[in-house]
Amino acid sequence: MARVSKPIEDRERLSPPQRRALILDAANRCFARDPDCSLRDIADEAGVSRQLVQLYFPGGGVGPVANVLFDEFVTQAPWLLADLPEGIRSTPDQTRARVEVIVNRGLDWAEATPGAWIFGPGRDLAGSGIGQRWEETQQAIAAMISSYPPFGLDDSPLTRTVIYAELRALEVLIHAWRTGHISREDCEAAAVLRFTSLFATTLPALTN
Amino acid sequence: MARVSKPIEDRERLSPPQRRALILDAANRCFARDPDCSLRDIADEAGVSRQLVQLYFPGGGVGPVANVLFDEFVTQAPWLLADLPEGIRSTPDQTRARVEVIVNRGLDWAEATPGAWIFGPGRDLAGSGIGQRWEETQQAIAAMISSYPPFGLDDSPLTRTVIYAELRALEVLIHAWRTGHISREDCEAAAVLRFTSLFATTLPALTN
Known part of the structure; x- marks a missing residue:
């Protein structure tokens, strides 16, 4: 670069x-x-x-610098969820429409900034202490999604764990896209399908 | 211990x-x-x-010792897929029945052996070089699932990436169970729902 x-x-x-x-x-x-x-x-x-x-x-x-970058990432996260089309969990189609908006915002952000390294494998390196901070960041985002009132989720350790698991899967998709293994179109389609299943099928079945 | x-x-x-x-x-x-x-x-x-x-x-x-343990894990993986009930991807219910067998075998294995550390966060530590080997192991399992004839999947980089993403999500679920954050029952239910969605909904939609 x-x-x-x-x-x-x-x-x-x-x-x-x-x-x-x-x-x-x-x-x-x-x-x-x-x-x-x-x-x-x-x-x-x-x-x-x-x-x-x-x-x-x-x-x-580098820990203090990395912490600020992670904080900025978490600060941006609520924006991903702002002003969504109504109706999540109402029907799968409505859920999908909202998920599409969120995924698009996230991928646009990843494309526009060098901050997408946060989704890279580098967080697995112990030297900089990024691994733990990454995990805390993803846990914070899982908690935010789990307790976001419009989603109407049952905010529990199970719900948070399943959302956190989905964020880890998303990280793989974004990293595969950013490193040229799959196209943005495929990354987007896979992420939308996965999150739609999560909200429309998996979470309701787990918590009912 | x-x-x-x-x-x-x-x-x-x-x-x-x-x-x-x-x-x-x-x-x-x-x-x-x-x-x-x-x-x-x-x-x-x-x-x-x-x-x-x-x-x-x-x-x-410790690399050479860890490598053998990872190899043993990969060696066991095909057994997870052996002698499954017929009909994966035929109907969601048949898919689910097969996924239930696979998930149960995997969780029984994780419960019975100390090898479940392979699903722990330790693979994120750089010191022992386990992180990279872990990634290779999961990629190998994703390739095995992607190309396993009875599953009838379209073996492509996209399919492998999406399965690999699911394995990463599974790792979160297993680790949350092994560390007492969720019950085995919930871990099992979440894993079955997620893999059923993957095989019955996400992969067919992505590759058709």
Whole structure:
């Protein structure tokens, strides 16, 4: 991936929030290339010193930077569920229409940002501590879906586990798409079918 | 977990295949406790020297021992699919009946052996190199299911990816059961519903 950071003289005129955003952008690109990357890799990518990265993201190592990126991902998640077509769980067709909207938003996001590394296999690498944070992130999203009132789900450990399982399956689909093993069209179709089955068949059968 | 290895004097009378099996049993227990365990941990658990473990599993580190355990897991997988009730994909009910048999066999196996660690989060730890081997193992099983003639599936990268995604979801369910977050009954029900949807709905819709 080409270095896109600005020349030094421009960066020195950046405000602190702009510098922070610059570092986060660089970190996203670094994690996308190598989830086991170092703080120095991120500093080099941003064209700043390692000390400056640590000033903005204190605590040692890449963990604090990764945490902010995961937090941003979780922050975006409710937006995926906003203003959906009415009628989830009413009929399978209505469920499918809502699922299509959610899946499309998610895949558009994955396509538009380097943040899709969050769905990569890198989270399995222990070095950066990303694995555990990834798991917490997916658990948080499962809890959000499970307790989202319009879905009318029975929010229980079982419901959360089954949704979390589906998110893990989704991660495989997105990763296969981002690495060129399947097309976006197939990724989308598979995700829509899977989530429709989950909401229209599996969850009602499990909780009734 | 209690140490179950035999006293030294007994072990010295073991044949080489028996010693090898003793070490593999010990390794299964060690990986179940700590997927990032060392060769010394396995040797201590088996009550033998580290050199003896390396003699039986040469190549360095715990990788060679883990590889054999993964190979055994893959070897058992075709048995999961043997002698199934006829009629998969004929009707959803027939599909479900076959899926129930497969899921039951798998969960019985997970309950009876310490090998269920293969479904644990430990595969996410980079230290032992288990993560990659786990992924290869699941890919091999996905390929086996995808190309298993009685299932009559369209064996393609898409089919394999969707089955692999389902295996990842199954891993979440089994791990949630083994760690006491959901009951075996719920794990079984969720797995049966999910695989039935996969075979009866998702895969036919994706490939037709």
